[in-house]
Amino acid sequence: MKRVFSGIKPTGHLTLGNYLGAMRRWNTVDQHEADALFCVVDLHALTVDHDPGRVRRLSRQAATLLLAAGLDPQLCTVFVQSHVDEHARLSYLLECVATDGEMRRMIQYKEKAAAERARGGSVRLSLLTYPVLMAADILAYGTDEVPVGDDQTQHVELTRDVAVRFNQRYGRTFVVPRTTHPEVAARVMNLQDPTSKMGKSDDVGPGVVYLLDEPEAVRKKIMRAVTDSGSEVVHDREARPGVSNLLEILAACEGGNPKDLAGVYETYGSLKKDTAEAVVELLRPVQQKHKELCADPAYVEGVLREGAEKAREMARPRVDAAYRAIGLLPAG
Numbered sequence: 208m209k210r211v212f213s214g215i216k217p218t219g220h221l222t223l224g225n226y227l228g229a230m231r232r233w234n235t236v237d238q239h240e241a242d243a244l245f246c247v248v249d250l251h252a253l254t255v256d257h258d259p260g261r262v263r264r265l266s267r268q269a270a271t272l273l274l275a276a277g278l279d280p281q282l283c284t285v286f287v288q289s290h291v292d293e294h295a296r297l298s299y300l301l302e303c304v305a306t307d308g309e310m311r312r313m314i315q316y317k318e319k320a321a322a323e324r325a326r327g328g329s330v331r332l333s334l335l336t337y338p339v340l341m342a343a344d345i346l347a348y349g350t351d352e353v354p355v356g357d358d359q360t361q362h363v364e365l366t367r368d369v370a371v372r373f374n375q376r377y378g379r380t381f382v383v384p385r386t387t388h389p390e391v392a393a394r395v396m397n398l399q400d401p402t403s404k405m406g407k408s409d410d411v412g413p414g415v416v417y418l419l420d421e422p423e424a425v426r427k428k429i430m431r432a433v434t435d436s437g438s439e440v441v442h443d444r445e446a447r448p449g450v451s452n453l454l455e456i457l458a459a460c461e462g463g464n465p466k467d468l469a470g471v472y473e474t475y476g477s478l479k480k481d482t483a484e485a486v487v488e489l490l491r492p493v494q495q496k497h498k499e500l501c502a503d504p505a506y507v508e509g510v511l512r513e514g515a516e517k518a519r520e521m522a523r524p525r526v527d528a529a530y531r532a533i534g535l536l537p538a539g
């Protein structure tokens with residue numbers, strides 16, 4: 208059975224982009240068809256200015272939402288990255304294989320470093336090395352497939368390069384993983400700025416639909432989404448990014464193809480209305496289940512404890528093998 212690994216970073220409240228780009232496939236496909244691990248990658252949340260209490264709360268919330276959205280601990284392993292030391296242990300070894308130039312080429316590093324500097328802050332070294340920790344997350348488990356949104360493609364490519372290089376230099380240790388993306392909504396765009404990705408730590412809050420937004424808030428955000436000049440409903444990401452984004456969201460919610468859906472609508476208003484209702488209905492069961500799980504925090508803690516134990520057992524042999532392969536003396 209193939210091994211699947213993916214993660215979510217507790218840097219903000221989870222968004223519709225996280226759900227459509229990644230989480231939904233984890234629930235509907237991956238956990239049923241693969242030996243799958245899903246992780247709240249909390250160490251990654253420390254790469255930018257952070258509040259410790261907030262990261263803790265968001266980590267718990269993200270884990271609860273993963274379960275609320277449908278991950279079943281009987282079918283897959285759900286855990287928190289910092290509970291499994293193997294990630295950080297392996298990350299250092301991979302830093303000795305990856306290069307400074309590779310890290311500086313990462314688009315996400317460039318964007319987030321520029322934003323940090325614009326705020327007058329300094330850029331943490333961990334922001335630069337974050338893709339190596341992500342490579343460790345993936346490679347520690349012998350992962351075959353990494354289901355992610357479009358924005359993570361470059362990081363998975365780097366993971367592949369690092370795995371190949373390590374294997375060539377020190378002997379075959381890692382599986383070289385491939386990426387999978389959803390067919391539609393692999394990159395959900397910000398409703399107020401449809402040329403930028405909808406991100407959970409975006410400053411443009413009204414352009415971001417959060418999984419825990421009340422139905423009225425969802426409706427308001429979608430009805431106020433920026434649309435393009437012209438009035439014809441067409442799917443063309445370059446020329447009509449706003450309308451195309453709505454068509455993709457609607458297609459992802461209801462199934463179907465954004466280009467075909469475009470032919471169904473004559474006005475932006477009716478497209479927005481249907482998109483808003485589709486998103487409200489998509490989120491309703493997730494929000495209901497989240498509420499139930501919040502009333503039972505011991506259950507969520509238990510899932511994470513068992514998940515971490517299982518993950519540790521899976522990761523340790525390969526990480527130990529990497530320590531030996533790279534030339535470190537085994538500890539007795």
Ligand code: AQP
Nearest residue numbers: 216218224225228229355356393394395405406407408
């Ligand atoms: N807008 C998006 N459209 C499609 N997929 C998306 N993902 C994120 N945003 C979108 C996918 O969600 C998964 C988890 O993402 P992450 O938590 O690892 O962080 P990220 O990719 O950096 O996403 P965010 O939400 O934008 O976080 P911030 O704002 O902190 O950078 C990934 O599979 C991602 O592709």
